Amino acid sequence: MNRDIFTVAQQVKRIRARNDPDNVTQECQNANKDSPLSSRKSKNRRITGNMFKAWKAARPWLLARLPELEAQGWTRSKLFRAGRMLYPFGPWGAAWCDNWLIPDVEVKIDSEGAIRWTWTEATGRTVTQAKRPHP
Numbered sequence: 627m628n629r630d631i632f633t634v635a636q637q638v639k640r641i642r643a644r645n646d647p648d649n650v651t652q653e654c655q656n657a658n659k660d661s662p663l664s665s666r667k668s669k670n671r672r673i674t675g676n677m678f679k680a681w682k683a684a685r686p687w688l689l690a691r692l693p694e695l696e697a698q699g700w701t702r703s704k705l706f707r708a709g710r711m712l713y714p715f716g717p718w719g720a721a722w723c724d725n726w727l728i729p730d731v732e733v734k735i736d737s738e739g740a741i742r743w744t745w746t747e748a749t750g751r752t753v754t755q756a757k758r759p760h761p
Contacts, residue, residue, distance in 0.1 A: 672712055677722050681706075684721040687733060698739025699759035720757045 688705050709716030725743040732744045740756040
């Protein structure tokens with residue numbers, strides 16, 4: 627295994643020595659195609675269909691309560707931003723959370739300013755999840 631890492635490192639070093647950015651990009655893409663940390667992936671590939679549906683469901687609720695949320699410490703950025711890494715890694719806003727799509731979910735703002743989702747599963751178990759405004 628160490629030999630493989632050494633070989634890949636040598637190949638990348640040779641390519642960089644030639645100052646050919648296209649080859650470096652191609653080599654990096656081939657080396658880690660499935661890596662969630664790839665910075666060259668477009669935003670469209672990071673945002674799935676379900677995430678977009680969640681954002682569409684969350685937006686009217688969040689905008690209607692924006693003054694109250696801002697008073698609790700939320701900002702538009704904390705609510706709506708799209709992260710650079712694959713969800714849920716990185717600073718994704720509350721609007722992208724898939725809890726918005728759960729049938730019969732109850733959403734409220736608690737006294738600490740957290741957005742709380744509460745729902746009952748088919749087994750009868752009540753689930754509560756929260757997202758807080760502070761990092």
